Amino acid sequence: MKSKWYIFILTTLFFWGCHSKQEVVEIPNQPFFVVLGVAQDAGYPQIACTKQCCTATYKNPTLKRMVSCIGLVDPINNESWMFDATPDFTKQAKLLTNYVKEKEVPDGIFLTHGHIGHYTGIMYLGREAMSAAKVPVYAMPRMREYLTNNGPWSQLVSTKNIALQPIQNDTTLMLNQRIAVTPLQVPHRDEYTETVGYMIHYGKKKALFIPDIDKWQKWERSIVEYIKEVDIAFLDATFFKNGEINRDMSEVPHPFVEESMQLFENLTPEDKKKIYFIHFNHTNPLLEEGSEAQKQVQAKGFRIAKEKSVIPF
Template identity: 70%
Template sequence: MNLRCLISLLSLTLLVNCQKKETKKQVKTPKEPFFVVLGVAQDAGYPQIACEKTCCEKTRKDTESERMVSCIGLVDPISNESWIFDATPDFTEQTELLSTYTPNKTVPDGVFLTHGHIGHYTGIMYLGREAMSANKTPVYAMPRMLDYLTNNGPWGQLVTNKNIELKPLTKDSLQVLNERISVIPLEVPHRDEYTETVGFEVHYKEKKALFIPDIDKWEKWERSITDYIKKVDIAFLDATFFKNGEINRDMSEVPHPFVEESMKLFSQLSIKDKNKVHFIHFNHTNPLLDESSEAFKTVLENNFKVAVEKSVVSF
């Protein structure tokens, strides 16, 4: 190959690489508020620490199958604002992903916390002085959660250093975010060792979305989940385990609605209402993490959806 050909080949390679990078930067943004699925795994992520089972071993060979911890982002392209629901151990990557939808912003305009288990709040540590040293990032939380963050280290340091600004929530009360969007916290039964647990109902004009990543069992809630599904447009719901016996321990110690149970409970819903359900928050043993699994196909065949990491979900 002569010098001229070599230079031409290198130039073409550089051009193609530049075009690929530009394509990666370009994000198609809906014109109205929407959600971004920022993670789908249970608190400990996928693969899970020290797991030597097939479910996790395959992710170590194929890193494309790894998944971040369950979390969703809400974007308002009209005002260029965003909010993140739960602050996970993957907070850095998730806020970076969310920021691709909000030009000239690197952090969301607020953080909504569901409860005090490790996959749902510990990500706020990256707002502290050892990391970005944020300036009064709004953190919305219920009374016990606020008390926990204020009076326990290292979280209290985030408050005293004004890295975060705590915003109190009251169950069933409207929290207005802007002229289009508001949020209502819904208290749900869960293992509340340190804090209460809530899901969130998000309102955009006349449309509604529901986010409940953790609940013990649907029948323990004083409200009807099927009635809620009927009245909302999107429902991101707890799918930690697919079925009973999935882990080698008494599963009553970690109660969650099994996906099989939920599908049975939701079986009388119309196809339109079933289509609203996006199962999320998968334990590392949950076969829904594998899109080629029979479990994944079964969910789709029953007209429900499985939350897909990095996907956009519009109202």
């Protein structure tokens, strides 16, 4: 008899160990964003980095950050969408379930481009992992062609783990009666696919998501005018300043945060508060809480995207 109770207790402990309670969160009653990750494609810490910026995370795992990604939640329809699918997709999809009921994956995934931190997370929808059924993946023409004609991604398409949804530059797509999305093509290193940011519409409100772009000056459009137009702007902040890494930084062009702050210096305080810098390389001091770089950005009136933060539309 004792052995039966012993087995029952062990089984119960195992069950609760594998089925821990979902995190209790306060859910706004209108659409909102969840910052699911803030690091550049290779994550934080980054592989083979022996500098203090990364070694500190092994001593204190709470410093680690997931790869840049945002979630959009419509609590009215119990719907959610991810913008980019990162190598941290499993954790980020689980984090998003705190805000929707009975859904383990988002209702759709919008891809920006074909660099490792922005699309490879869809592998977890395949037969080796979740074996999902027709998860909508929104992609531009070259991105769709790349996924369709190159393995292992083509297997996701042929086995219908994902359902590719065509989108076009400057063409608005309605997701439901409240929310719409418009892709905006931007200049970037387009070895395999084009690169887009997204304008996200909710009624008269707008949010801009551009995690990767070469330089603002290379874009034929004005980022300053876009900032004035929107309510929220998640913008590329891969590097804080020139000379941050030990290689020719023209090979990996991004707007340095110092350059962006100079470009945006004449914006009103209200417009500056719209800007959330995101997509930080492991060398970027904006990852370090309380750093002088963080203080400088905040003193100038800008914001720094924080993992797990909820931002009302």
